[in-house]
Amino acid sequence: MAQEKQAGKRPAGTPGAFSRWMQQKMNGRMNRKIRNGHGTFMGMDVLILHTVGRRSGQPRQSPLAWFADGENARLLIGSGGGSRNPGWYANMLAHPDQVEIELPGREAEPVVPQQLQGAERYEAWQRIAAAQPRIAKYQSKSERQYPVVRLSPR
DSSP states (O other), X not given: OHHHHHTTOOOTTOOOHHHHXXXXXXXXXXXXXXXXXXXXXXXXXXXXXXXXXXXXXXXXXXXXXXXXXXXXXXXXXXXXXXXSOOHHHXXXXXXXXXXXXXXXXXXXXXXXXXXXXXXXXXXXXXXXXXXXXXXXHHHHTOSSOOOEEEEEEO
16 A cells, blocks of 8 residues: 555545545535534435544534434434545544534534444434435445444433
């Protein structure tokens, strides 16, 4: 891999500079919409996930789709659109005590993340896939199992 980087190549599945720039612009736009009280995208509820960078220690804000889990908990899917888990997921695992969510038009509030496993993950996944079949379609095209994370109020 060091030779690939020296030769100007990036590892497979790593977005290029333009893709990263475009994602930052789109995330910024989506975050502004959420803060202005517009909480849906493509028929899904969205929130802003606040994490701390696992290597940089810098604050990160990611707009993400979420799914209800009882009255106060929310579920997130670590799809990332590729062969790797998304950056927010790794940041959340590295600093679980610093995770917050920002719902449309509201202040950020601290949450406790819990990665679901086994039957609990299966049941949550079934509810999510029924609510948004396109997510199940994305999962079927990936070789990795998308993590499902429950966020509960702290």
